Amino acid sequence: MATFDHDAALARAGANVSGFWGRAAFLARRYPLGAAGLLLVVLFVVTAVFAPWIANRDPFTTNARASLAGPGGGYWLGADFMGRDMFSRIVYGARISLAVAAGATVLGFAIGIAIGLAGGYLGGWLDLATQRVMDIMQALPLLVMALVMAASLGPSLQNTIIAIAIALVPNVARVVRSSTLSLREQPFVEAARAAGLSELRIAVRHVLPNTMAPLIVLATAQLGSAILTEASLSFLGLGVPEPHPSWGRMLSESAAEYVRTAPWLVIFPGIAISLTVFGTNLLGDAVRDIFDPRERT
Amino acid sequence: MTTPSTAAPVPVLEVHDLKKHFPVRKGLLRRTVGHVRAVDGISFAIGEGETVGLVGESGCGKTTAGRAVLRLIEPSSGSIKVMGQEIVGLSKAEMRPYRRQMQIVFQDPFSSLNPRMVAGDIVGEPLSVHGVARGRERRDMVAALFERVGLRAAQMENFPHQFSGGQRQRIGIARALALGPKLIVGDEPVSALDVSIQAQVINLLKDLQRERKLSYLFISHNLAVVEHISHRIAVMYLGRIVEYADTRTIFTRPQHPYTEALLSAVPVPDPAIKRRRRVLQGDVPSPVKPPSGCHFHTRCPYAEARCKVEAPPLREISPGHRVACHLR
Numbered sequence: 001m002a003t004f005d006h007d008a009a010l011a012r013a014g015a016n017v018s019g020f021w022g023r024a025a026f027l028a029r030r031y032p033l034g035a036a037g038l039l040l041v042v043l044f045v046v047t048a049v050f051a052p053w054i055a056n057r058d059p060f061t062t063n064a065r066a067s068l069a070g071p072g073g074g075y076w077l078g079a080d081f082m083g084r085d086m087f088s089r090i091v092y093g094a095r096i097s098l099a100v101a102a103g104a105t106v107l108g109f110a111i112g113i114a115i116g117l118a119g120g121y122l123g124g125w126l127d128l129a130t131q132r133v134m135d136i137m138q139a140l141p142l143l144v145m146a147l148v149m150a151a152s153l154g155p156s157l158q159n160t161i162i163a164i165a166i167a168l169v170p171n172v173a174r175v176v177r178s179s180t181l182s183l184r185e186q187p188f189v190e191a192a193r194a195a196g197l198s199e200l201r202i203a204v205r206h207v208l209p210n211t212m213a214p215l216i217v218l219a220t221a222q223l224g225s226a227i228l229t230e231a232s233l234s235f236l237g238l239g240v241p242e243p244h245p246s247w248g249r250m251l252s253e254s255a256a257e258y259v260r261t262a263p264w265l266v267i268f269p270g271i272a273i274s275l276t277v278f279g280t281n282l283l284g285d286a287v288r289d290i291f292d293p294r295e296r297t
Numbered sequence: 298m299t300t301p302s303t304a305a306p307v308p309v310l311e312v313h314d315l316k317k318h319f320p321v322r323k324g325l326l327r328r329t330v331g332h333v334r335a336v337d338g339i340s341f342a343i344g345e346g347e348t349v350g351l352v353g354e355s356g357c358g359k360t361t362a363g364r365a366v367l368r369l370i371e372p373s374s375g376s377i378k379v380m381g382q383e384i385v386g387l388s389k390a391e392m393r394p395y396r397r398q399m400q401i402v403f404q405d406p407f408s409s410l411n412p413r414m415v416a417g418d419i420v421g422e423p424l425s426v427h428g429v430a431r432g433r434e435r436r437d438m439v440a441a442l443f444e445r446v447g448l449r450a451a452q453m454e455n456f457p458h459q460f461s462g463g464q465r466q467r468i469g470i471a472r473a474l475a476l477g478p479k480l481i482v483g484d485e486p487v488s489a490l491d492v493s494i495q496a497q498v499i500n501l502l503k504d505l506q507r508e509r510k511l512s513y514l515f516i517s518h519n520l521a522v523v524e525h526i527s528h529r530i531a532v533m534y535l536g537r538i539v540e541y542a543d544t545r546t547i548f549t550r551p552q553h554p555y556t557e558a559l560l561s562a563v564p565v566p567d568p569a570i571k572r573r574r575r576v577l578q579g580d581v582p583s584p585v586k587p588p589s590g591c592h593f594h595t596r597c598p599y600a601e602a603r604c605k606v607e608a609p610p611l612r613e614i615s616p617g618h619r620v621a622c623h624l625r
Contacts, residue, residue, distance in 0.1 A: 187408050190364075191472065197423075205414075
């Protein structure tokens with residue numbers, strides 16, 4: 001397992017690596033797109049966390065007289081059919097997206113790591129069985145897999161998270177398993193065995209931490225697809241139900257009926273989804289370049 | 298080098314007829330079609346404070362033998378006694394107390410240290426796992442070990458990539474010493490180091506041996522290094538020991554034709570000395586299908602008819618000097 005010495009590489013490139021900010025400034029200059037992505041992601045997270053202070057109206061209050069009100073005036077981004085403020089709903093929608101993206105990533109990675117580590121480290125029939133299940137799951141695209149899960153679990157925020165998490169599992173399990181296969185033959189693992197450590201302790205303390213670099217890359221890359229999958233599920237009516245303001249459902253509710261009469265109902269949630277996914281993808285690419293210089297394109 | 302009192306009542310390590318055969322599987326059903334006889338019945342003993350060098354060319358099974366002695370690889374058959382106690386067949390839990398008695402130092406100073414752990418944890422982990430010391434006490438013990446192997450205690454907080462190859466090998470030695478073992482298996486412990494660093498590490502190992510009455514099984518392909526550290530030497534060829542004697546005897550009066558050839562290949566740092574090189578013909582045969590009779594007969598300049606048929610036993614031809622050859 002090659003470990004990449006960031007400090008040495010940064011120093012070679014002439015960076016001031018003495019402090020956190022020195023490094024951050026250097027990385028931002030070297031990966032301007034990544035920095036832009038990080039900015040978008042930070043904006044997204046801040047919006048989600050401070051939604052009650054950012055939104056100027058209650059996202060759930062309906063107002064018949066403001067139905068389909070255009071942008072400007074009291075409603076910055078307009079109002080939907082029920083007269084709910086679009087700006088506030090988009091701000092609150094960030095919470096749903098963040099909850100799903102973070103929840104699904106954490107849950108999916110936890111399950112994937114457990115399966116990959118157990119299969120790769122122990123081998124044998126367990127590895128064979130889990131890998132064939134992963135094969136079957138990987139044969140379906142992420143969205144189709146999530147659709148199957150969501151349809152059988154029923155629509156709710158929790159179930160959406162679970163559905164997307166399960167769809168993420170095969171990729172994670174694959175990555176962990178392949179690193180584990182090479183790591184378990186390393187002399188430092190043999191040394192741990194010679195010292196009398198239990199296999200569980202060896203797997204968790206010595207093997208697992210060394211599989212993390214590619215996982216961080218994968219996690220950032222998957223954030224965007226998790227957000228997109230949630231939006232797609234909600235768009236198809238299998239995601240987060242009313243009254244939660246999900247960007248995907250806001251699109252689907254309005255797309256058919258109001259796209260001509262009130263285009264802001266489609267445009268603004270669309271922009272929110274695009275910017276967030278774009279941001280996480282840019283960040284993901286930069287993270288991959290930093291952690292895994294071999295795959296740089 | 299002199300042989301220390303081999304009269305020690307119980308040897309630290311006693312290996313008898315140790316074998317390790319790896320199955321060769323082929324086809325869809327993974328049927329076993331043969332075995333790699335990596336280690337094919339070797340016997341030796343190491344007394345307290347003694348070093349036995351295990352030499353041979355690549356693929357002769359010396360590394361497998363070292364791993365099997367520690368049961369890092371499960372031996373196929375044979376007996377391994379540590380301080381007189383049989384350890385083959387013990388369960389993982391029953392093995393634990395013996396793990397404290399025997400440790401290993403690896404060849405590659407890079408892959409033998411976990412890159413995600415600081416040096417102090419690498420050395421100290423065995424101490425916590427065996428309940429020897431925790432917290433402050435452990436810190437102090439690890440600091441003492443660091444000082445002993447020639448590192449600074451302040452370096453305990455550093456990660457492996459912040460050390461040089463020689464320093465990393467010192468960390469590996471400190472880790473092996475942590476549990477206070479009786480026996481250390483050195484699997485080519487200096488082969489990956491620069492020559493100047495090799496000497497330092499060898500001297501460190503010798504000093505530690507004197508201080509702590511350590512026994513070493515020193516595996517190497519480098520005869521010059523082995524000569525320097527070993528009291529006795531076992532020469533391996535294709536999974537078997539072909540000659541076993543004290544270091545001086547091996548170097549002055551080698552009896553096995555393979556040992557002769559190995560020694561003639563050692564470079565001598567004196568251009569004035571003209572030597573008769575005995576260059577072996579051909580390659581090492583496959584350990585899957587070792588030659589009949591004496592494994593060495595295909596390359597032996599003196600081979601006779603019976604060498605192809607009959608495997609020579611390891612006979613004692615003079616006190617303490619064993620050779621596996623029909624002609625001696």
